[in-house]
Amino acid sequence: MNTFELLEQFGNIDGSYIEEAFEMKKVKRNTKRLFLTYLAALAIGLLSVTVYAAISYLGIADMKKDTLHPLPQEAEPYVQQQEVTEQAQDWSCQLVETLFDGTHFMVTVGVSGGDKYIVAPTYCSPEDSVGEIGLSGSETLGEYAAKQGKQLLFVGADVGDREALGIAVESLDFRSQSEGEMTILVEGDYSIDAPEATCQVYARDEDARNVEDIQRIYLTFPISKAPSTEERVFKADNPDAIPGIHVESVTISESPMGMTVKFQETVTDLEASYNIMKLDSDEITYYQGAAVLGEDGQYHTAWTMAKGDVTDKLTVHYYDWDKVYIGTIVFRAE
Secondary structure, rough: OOHHHHHHHHHHHHHHHHHHHHHHHHHHHOOOOOOOOOOOOOOOOOOOOOOOOOOOOOHHHHHHOOOOOOOOOOHHHHHHHOOOEEEEEEEEEEEEEEEEEEOOOEEEEEEEEEEEEEEEEEOOOOOEEEHHHHOOOOEEHHHHHHHHHEEHHHHEEEEEEEHHHHHOEEHHHHHEEOOOEEEEEEEOOOOOOOOOEEEHHHEOOOOOOOHHHHHHEEEEOOOEOOOOOOOEEEEEEOOOOOEEEEEEEEEEEEEEEEEEEEEEEOOOOOHHHHHHEEEEEEOOEEEEOOOEEOOOEEEEEEEEEEOOOOOOOEEEEEEEOOOOOOEEEEEEEE
């Protein structure tokens, strides 16, 4: 079993997105952030690997501070410090911090390769450059590990049970503190309330050939949520303005992490609905997410971590896969 096939087993990631990630990686070797997604409706971004001088696992604010959208200061008091640590076969991991509001979560977990392993992101292989873990030089990871008398350990993480929590999307951000220590930020949306969750850390060494060779550690933690405002309902002026969907309304709530916008929509023409690729808004300048699991068991459009100024009106524009404008729906507060 090759790297591609093993990676497909990590967290049951959809194979089409793994393939897209590998193709992206071939085109641009020095990519800084790679987002792995779990639904076909969601896109892949980039992955970051950065070296820090101090060998210590990073918290959520540290992982987000070098990004285009740092953690809002208002959310920092609701970050939960965690102390769950587990030892595996010659490596260990530690849950560092967690942050939840009503729809979005962030979790950081640290991985140590001990005296045996050099730790690299799960998408890597021995043939990749040492630049993937922040080192300079022309050596491959395999060559560098052999010179150090160590083995490679490829690691990743996942928050679940995804079905129990209604998680549609998760992204991974990797930061190397040294050749043997790494922090992983897992971030995504969820829609089902639960008292606790589990961070699964998975790893394979360079000799792994089968799914059975993947090592997994489960770190369970309580969910403590930042407060959210009561949802406001905005009714659509023209619910059938966009071919393929009927959009009755949106609900908007706000937490220290940002606004959550949930679209109450029904698919009326499946093929036509597939033509919708992008949404933007006059009032909202930034958002994350694409879908959450609704009470009806179907996935619905949702924006989380949104920034902007919404008073009594929300204007949403729809575009197709060629970025051609389809139409606009105006939602007005009840």
